Amino acid sequence: AFAQQVTPTSQSNLLLTDKGVKDYTRLLAEKPTSVxxxxxxxxxxxxxxxxxxxxxxxxxxxxxxxxxxxxxxxxxxxxxxxxxxxxxxxxxxxxxxxxxxxxxxxxxxxxxxxxxxxxxxxxxxxxxxxxxxxxxxxxxxxxxxxxxxxxxxxxxxxxxxxxxxxxxxxxxxxxxxxxxxxxxxxxxxxxxxxxxxxxxxxxxxxxxxxTAKDQSGGFIKQLDQLFSPDGYYSEGPYYQRYALLPFVVFAQAVAINNPELKIFDYRDSILIKAIYAAIDLTYGGFFFPINDALKEKNLKTSEMVFGVDIAYSITQDPRLLSFAKYQGNFAPIDAGFEVAQALSEGKEKPFAFQSKRFRDGEKGDQGGLAIFRAESEKSNSALVYKYTAQGMGHGHYDKLTWLFYDNGEEVIRDYGAARFLNIEAKYGGHYLPENNSWAKQSIAHNTVVVDEKSHFNGKYSIAENAFPTELSFDISNPDFQWASAVLKEVYPGVAFKRTMFQIQDPAFEYPLILDLFEVQSEEQHQYDLPLHFNGQIIYLNTPLAANKSQLLPLGKSNGYEHLWNLAQGKAHEKLSQFTWLLKDRFYTWSTKTSASDELIMVELGANDPDFNLRSERALILRSQGRGNHYFLSALETHGSFDSKNELTVNASNQIQSLELIEKGGKKYIEITTKDAGSRSYPVE
Amino acid sequence: AFAQQVTPTSQSNLLLTDKGVKDYTRLLAEKPTSVxxxxxxxxxxxxxxxxxxxxxxxxxxxxxxxxxxxxxxxxxxxxxxxxxxxxxxxxxxxxxxxxxxxxxxxxxxxxxxxxxxxxxxxxxxxxxxxxxxxxxxxxxxxxxxxxxxxxxxxxxxxxxxxxxxxxxxxxxxxxxxxxxxxxxxxxxxxxxxxxxxxxxxxxxxxxxxxTAKDQSGGFIKQLDQLFSPDGYYSEGPYYQRYALLPFVVFAQAVAINNPELKIFDYRDSILIKAIYAAIDLTYGGFFFPINDALKEKNLKTSEMVFGVDIAYSITQDPRLLSFAKYQGNFAPIDAGFEVAQALSEGKEKPFAFQSKRFRDGEKGDQGGLAIFRAESEKSNSALVYKYTAQGMGHGHYDKLTWLFYDNGEEVIRDYGAARFLNIEAKYGGHYLPENNSWAKQSIAHNTVVVDEKSHFNGKYSIAENAFPTELSFDISNPDFQWASAVLKEVYPGVAFKRTMFQIQDPAFEYPLILDLFEVQSEEQHQYDLPLHFNGQIIYLNTPLAANKSQLLPLGKSNGYEHLWNLAQGKAHEKLSQFTWLLKDRFYTWSTKTSASDELIMVELGANDPDFNLRSERALILRSQGRGNHYFLSALETHGSFDSKNELTVNASNQIQSLELIEKGGKKYIEITTKDAGSRSYPVE
Ligand SMILES: [Zn+2]
Ligand SMILES: [Zn+2]
Missing domain, CATH: 1.50.10.100 (Chondroitin AC/alginate lyase)
Structure with a gap:
């Protein structure tokens, strides 16, 4: 139609066309509240x-x-x-x-x-x-x-x-x-x-x-490379959300002006997958804060409004309308008026989140992100097990980390990014220096840290080429879902393998999380496994020596310099157990330990002269002088604290022992409970 | 009717009568959802x-x-x-x-x-x-x-x-x-x-x-003495709520069985006043956490359900129904069914909170609690200025302290009680030792602490006989509301006078709080004025030396032993200014200082081996070697941080100078603003 017009015509060519204008006019006349x-x-x-x-x-x-x-x-x-x-x-x-x-x-x-x-x-x-x-x-x-x-x-x-x-x-x-x-x-x-x-x-x-017009760059190549075959964006959910807007609005413009390119069908409908992926990468509407991510971002952002509206106009999936309703507004373009119309007709259907794994990497062979959901009348939890690739420059040194959500809250958390976006007094609104010195470091995550150094020694050049390999992702049995991944050379000569389980068993009020973290190394090292819990400390079954009247940083570098050592002591000789309270629910982390292990309670905030960091606490399990080693842990959600009626129920947990055993050449995790005997689960 | 029946009759005599049963039966048939x-x-x-x-x-x-x-x-x-x-x-x-x-x-x-x-x-x-x-x-x-x-x-x-x-x-x-x-x-x-x-x-x-049946004890005497003439319960809102239930249910029983006592009319309807007072002593439904108070208590507790229902059945005030609606349930007694019926008829009217002062003491002459509200389409703040008496054994050493709420949050806060009610692992659910060592101490409050000792040296025997005197409580001009109170001998030879203002002026986006705290003493002392702010530190206009790699407690006793000294430095030579962010809004505290004053940023948590305390921060203004002295401060609410649209507005505040001046023998607070010139306000 056009080649290079010095004076463009008066024809509108983008996302609002006569159709949208007509839809709006009709809605305004018939159902004014819908617009x-x-x-x-x-x-x-x-x-x-x-x-x-x-x-x-x-x-x-x-x-x-x-x-x-x-x-x-x-x-x-x-x-x-x-x-x-x-x-x-x-x-x-x-x-x-x-x-x-x-x-x-x-x-x-x-x-x-x-x-x-x-x-x-x-x-x-x-x-x-x-x-x-x-x-x-x-x-x-x-x-x-x-x-x-x-x-x-x-x-x-x-x-x-x-x-x-x-x-x-x-x-x-x-x-x-x-x-x-x-x-x-x-x-x-x-x-x-x-x-x-x-x-x-x-x-x-x-x-x-x-710019060379030879496919060496540009939109098509971005569609080819920036998303995995499952629609996962390599920088992670926060940037997935942000990147979506230009993708979807430009794709919509392409669809209108160059329909022959069938842009929304391109690469097995990769853009539509990416929009659904962005939705799946949330809990309570908020994006999982992996990599450089500001935690306040949710599905209500304008990117997601455009994304949901355009995806609906392409797919007509009524479940998308439930998010449009949650967003409370629509984009003022053709697709938005289509959504407004559909909502005014009550067409929305609920979206049921389900366990799902997103492969990472252009070909889907660079690890992935496994999400285990347990949504029922009683529970609404999500276990996020991250074994993705590095995620470009905004990636963190957080190999094989995990997050856990329950009861509307982030229970086992990730710090996200250290940044006050657009607040000039805070380093001009840029990423803070603490984003590098803390947020990206391995100790800021729920994964093993060797010898107080970050994964790949914090070197991006190494990290960008290291991809975990998924060994298993199995959700075929809803009561026993699990995923396993390995990564070699996280440190020289040190490999990680982590297997995580979400188990539904009547012995437990809520889904039980099991975690087997195996470290392979011929040399001896110090292994730290932090648990970045959210809530108020209720009980630890082994006494720690509190640093009551002087606090010192736990270390000198790699994020350790930001942690105050609050208390330290021997781990329990068999099973260390730690209970905390968040909102009205209790959580107990049980982890197999020996008396030579240590537990350290830390709080973020050391070497932070500008008060840039939030003061959050973590419990670190430290095993000294180990070669091959495994950490075996369980997370129980239990009980309730009803302050209205002053009732406390099940403040104590069920698990009493936790062992890794072999039967007939196969490994099992065996647990004993307080009230329901014992059971064992195969680990591979 | 009866004297002392060995075998009581089959007649029901308490709060559910045939009337309630009939109401229920009718509602169940006609409007089943209402019951x-x-x-x-x-x-x-x-x-x-x-x-x-x-x-x-x-x-x-x-x-x-x-x-x-x-x-x-x-x-x-x-x-x-x-x-x-x-x-x-x-x-x-x-x-x-x-x-x-x-x-x-x-x-x-x-x-x-x-x-x-x-x-x-x-x-x-x-x-x-x-x-x-x-x-x-x-x-x-x-x-x-x-x-x-x-x-x-x-x-x-x-x-x-x-x-x-x-x-x-x-x-x-x-x-x-x-x-x-x-x-x-x-x-x-x-x-x-x-x-x-x-x-x-x-x-x-x-x-x-x-027990002696001579009015030396019992319900009537409690009605006479436990509430002030304004219906304020001497132990404060948390216990007011708790105490209300037996008061109202027993009163209801008295009203039914001994109507001639006209119990709800007694002492100028003191019980009804007390129920309204309990409502007025809340923000966002939550009770002001002064004295020993658990912060999670709100108007939905069963005490308040009984209270609201019974008050409605006595007063027929449709505004009470708005709280019944918020509560989402009713008491299964006659009064409750009356409320259910009224709600099913849509009779509720909104309750507009207004500035109000509750006198304390049986005769109303033992100080009081002034609440300044600014409720409009844009703002919903509450300034609580507390100059009550000690409040019995659950009282805190917090003379002339204040609290500030805005935007649904506690912005300037009170720690409340240190207690995990009904959690056995936490000291059997009792008040924790830290309730005495921290929560009750003066430094845990937003008031002046002299020589690092608590008011009355923390002695209850002195505190229980010391009552502030209200000098003024004036809300006649809605744009200029204020209260002033004095207390002599808070320490030997040291008297306090504090005057607080809530000002609405177009120069400020939100109500401006002014605070003049005058200390009278012939001797020289150290004066500490803490600001227990809630939010993330954004900006301080004077650099503090941060204790980056070692933390020590600020003091040895009276609560100071629980504070880590995070950073300390000279105050600004004229006006120290501190900005923080809470949710999506900024707050700036400006306080007149000289270069000989100090500022100390502290965090709660030292000497807390069982992790019983929440880690909250405060900024302390310290003036050494002073006799007569005043602190002049302002709190501005300003701007917005809209993370959804990534817009930050008015992150910087308006006040540029703050002075106490005399004109014609009268004192004024004079402020200069960035964009709206200067103005002065009379202080007495
Ligand atoms: Zn991270
Ligand atoms: Zn207090």
Whole structure:
């Protein structure tokens, strides 16, 4: 249809089309509450209309005034366009146009942002990532007001704003643009959508196939490489969520403008899988905080709103509507109005989370993430066993770690990232130094740490090439689900194998977690196994010597320097047991120990002069001078503490012994319970 | 009607009468969901019916098996009786009867409880308080099954269970019974209700007027002395809630059986005032945790369900129904069915919290508690300024302290009590040793501590006779509300005066809190003013030297031994400012300082070998070598941190200077703001 238009036509080419406008108009007339979302956007933009527009010279980093103002403007341009389409009121188009013109006036001559730091810089923003995001939103606003703009306006905006903008992202920023990485996805989405709207085939081709247009970079290659065959995004759930937005909005634009590419069918519907994966990688709506992840992110973020709406418009899966309902809003695009319509007809169906494993790696052969769910009227727990690859630069040294959720809470936790996003007083809103010194280190995770060093000695160059191998993932018996993985050379000459089980047995009130962590090494080492529990300490069956009147850090480096040693002592000669309380429920961790093992209670916060870290506690099991060794542990969920009626039930746990035995050449975990005798479970 | 019946009649005399049964029957037929509560009780008791009853020999302390079982039985007896009345099904009566008979068999010869500790012991329970509670519930169950019992049964239960039970509470336990204290209220309610149901006028008289029946003790004296004229209970909100149940249920029984006493009108309707006071002493449903208080208690506790239902049945105030709705259930008594009926008719009206002051002391002349509320569409904050009397044995050394709530959270907090109620592994569920060593100490509060000693040197004998005097409580101008109080001899030769303001001014996004704390002393002392903030540290405008690699306690005693000194340094030469983030909002505390002052960041947890304390942080402002001195501070609520849209707004505060000035012989607080110039406020 177009090759390279100097003056684009007035035809809208992006995600809001006549169909969406018609749907909205009908819904507004028939069921006005179903499109309440638009009334809110209208209110927000109406409030701006009286005010002079503000397009300040870029100055501040994330969280600062100019940063936030340019972000606000990208939304105003987007919403202005949308409202013009929906209401046909030219004041909204005029508002978007004025903003775009103000940017056109300055963009070409803008220098690089003064606060550039650690990342490729932008011009409006301190990092080029934000620069790409700005265009993804603004181009949609432009697209929507195309019918309002004169030919001259369109020519001017293309020449003075979008051409230099696209050049900045794709030519000056070629390295990022061609990178197989979420920053690259934002850039290609921005440029590709600009290409469709401004009718520039060259931009579209660059977006799809890289600046060289030879598939050495670009969207298709990103679809090939950034997701595993199960739709898992290599950087993990937090970035999966973030990366989804440019993927799905650009894919939608491709679907509309180049339907012959069948982009949503591409690679066995990889994008749809990725959207479902993002949903599966949550508990209580919140994303599993593995790798660099801010814990407050949940399914309500705008990325997931776009994702869910577009996925619904492609799949018509009514279970997706339950998330749209939870989100409480929809994207102001065709797909969003389709969702609003479906919700107004009560079409949503519940989404039942089930145990599931996501393979990692482009070919699915680089380990994976196993999620064991137990959702019933009584219980709602999730065991996350992580044996993925490193996950690029945002990955943590957390090989074979685990997390556990129950009762709406993160019970066995991961620190996530050390960062106050967009709070300037906190290191300009960047990742804090403690993200490297603590959050990424192995001791910050629920996995074995050898000789107080992080996995691969904390070297990314080694880590990026080391992938766990899945030995088993078996959920065929709902009462006995398990997964096992190994990783060689986590340290020189040291291999890890971990097998985790979720067992449902009437002897236990809630699902029982078993954990067999085997370390193979010919040399002798110190092995630390931390348990990052969440809750109030209730009981430990072996006394520790508390450091009552002086605290010292547990170590000097690799994260140990951030841990205060609160108390230390001999482990129990047979089975160390530790009970804590979280909300109204008790948890007991039982772990097989000998009197030569030690237990150390630690608290985060040492060597943290700027109070950047949260003060969380962990219990570390330390085994000195071991070669081949195994840790055998169980986690029980039990009882209740009902403060309303002042009733405490089952504050003590069931397990009394825990052994690894051999019968007929096969290994079993044998447990004895207080009230229900003993049982044994095969471990392979 | 009766004097002393050896064999009581079959007439029910307590809180469920024919009227309630009729109301229930009608509601069940017409609006079954409105009485869902009863279906739940039925389900619970039905599940028990197949099982053998368990009346074990008393052995365990709070939280242990026998303790919980006897508590469960008191409810089974109560509910069994209620269900018999409501359903006319004799299986429920039989269940309650069997339990009562099992107790009758053992009660007379039971020895004192083996786990007795620190308190007056019971027989079924480790403290006589639980013993009285048992009877308050069980007697209602007995009362309800009276028509089912034979004359012989009634005679037997009176002779073998209730007579020795009443003797134990009133004769053996005379000291507690006659005490003007909540333990006494439970005892008199138990005995008085037993008197009505078992038709023993002597018991009723003892309950109303003390064992000597001369008004030297008993219910009427408790009504006279335990509440201030505003309905404030001297031990504070936590115990106010707890004490309310026996007060209201017994009053209801008195109202039914001795209507001529007009008990709910007594002392200007003091009981009704007390119920409203309990509601006013909450934020977000949770009671202000002053004195020994467990923070998890809220308006949903059964005490408040009875309280709200009975208050509604007396006052017919539709605002009370909004709390009944929040509670989600009702008491299975006449008043409860009245509430269920009213709710089913949609009669509830919202309750708008307003600024209010509760005077303390029998005559209202022992200080008070001022609550400043700012409830609007945008804000929902509460400033609590506490200048009450000591509050009996559960009082803390917290003279002139304050608390602040906002955005659903406790922003400036009080530790409450150090106790894991009913968790046996935690000191048998008793108050922990740290309740005395930390929670009660002055440094655990937001008030001035002189020379690292607690108020009155932590001596109850001095504290119980020291009452602050209110100088002013003025809410006549909604935009400028304030209270001021003084207390002499908080320490020898040291007097405190504190004046707190809640100001609404368009220069500030949210209500501004001002705080002028004046210390008078001829001698020189060290003054510490702690700020127990809740949230993540964002910014301090003056650098502190962090104790990065070694922590030591801040002091040796009076609570200081529990604080780790995290960082210490010179205060700002003019105005120290500290910003933190809680949930999605920022808070900045500004306090006038000089370079000779110090700031100390502390964390709770030192000398706590059993991990009994929560690790919370506080910032302490320390002024050395002062005589007369004042602390002038402001608390600003500002901005927002929207992690969903990654927007941060107003992370920095408005106040730039803070001075106490004199103009024309009057004192003013003068503040300068960043964007709105300066203003001054009169301080007296
Ligand atoms: Zn991590
Ligand atoms: Zn206190």
């Amino acid at each position: 309440q979302e638009i009334a809110q956007i209208k209110q927000k933009i109406d409030a701006e209309l009286g005010q002079p527009i503000q397009v300040p010279m870029p100055k501040d980093a994330g969280g600062g005034y100019t940063h936030e103002q340019h972000k606000a403007n990208q939304l105003s341009i987007f919403y202005g366009g949308i409202l013009y389409q929906l209401t046909d009121d030219s004041k909204y188009a005029e508002h978007a146009k004025n903003l775009l013109f103000a940017y056109a006036k300055i963009y070409r001559t803008l220098p690089l942002h003064p606060e550039k730091k650690e990342q490729t810089p932008g011009k409006l923003f301190w990092q080029s990532l934000n620069e790409a995001v700005w265009l993804v939103y603004s181009i949609q606003g432009f697209d929507a007001i195309k019918p309002y703009l004169s030919e001259e306006d369109r020519r001017y905006l293309k020449a003075d704003l979008f051409q230099p903008y696209v050049d900045f992202l794709s030519v000056d920023g070629a390295e990022t643009f061609n990178k197989i990485h979420n920053h690259g996805t934002w850039a290609v989405a921005a440029v590709g959508m600009a290409g469709y709207s401004l009718e520039d085939e060259n931009w579209v081709k660059m977006a799809l196939y890289g | 869902q509560e009863i279906a739940q009780i039925k389900q619970k008791i039905d599940a028990e019916l197949g099982q053998p009853i368990q009346v074990p020999m008393p052995k365990d302390a709070g939280g242990g098996y026998t303790h919980e079982q006897h508590k469960a039985n008191q409810l089974s007896i109560f509910y069994g009786g209620i269900l018999y009345q409501l359903t006319d099904d004799s299986k429920y009566a039989e269940h309650a009867k069997n339990l009562l008979f099992a107790y009758a068999k053992i009660y007379r010869t039971l020895p004192l409880h083996p786990e007795k500790k620190e308190q007056t012991p019971g027989k079924l329970f480790w403290q006589s308080l639980n013993e009285a509670v048992w009877l308050v519930y069980s007697i209602q169950g007995f009362d309800a099954i009276k028509p089912y019992l034979s004359e012989e049964d009634r005679r037997y239960l009176k002779a073998d269970l209730f007579q020795p039970y009443v003797d134990f509470l009133s004769v053996d336990g005379a000291e507690t019974f006659n005490k003007i204290h909540n333990h006494g209220t439970w005892a008199v309610a138990a005995v008085g209700m037993a008197g009505y149901s078992l038709e023993d006028e002597n018991w009723v008289k003892m309950a109303l007027y003390g």
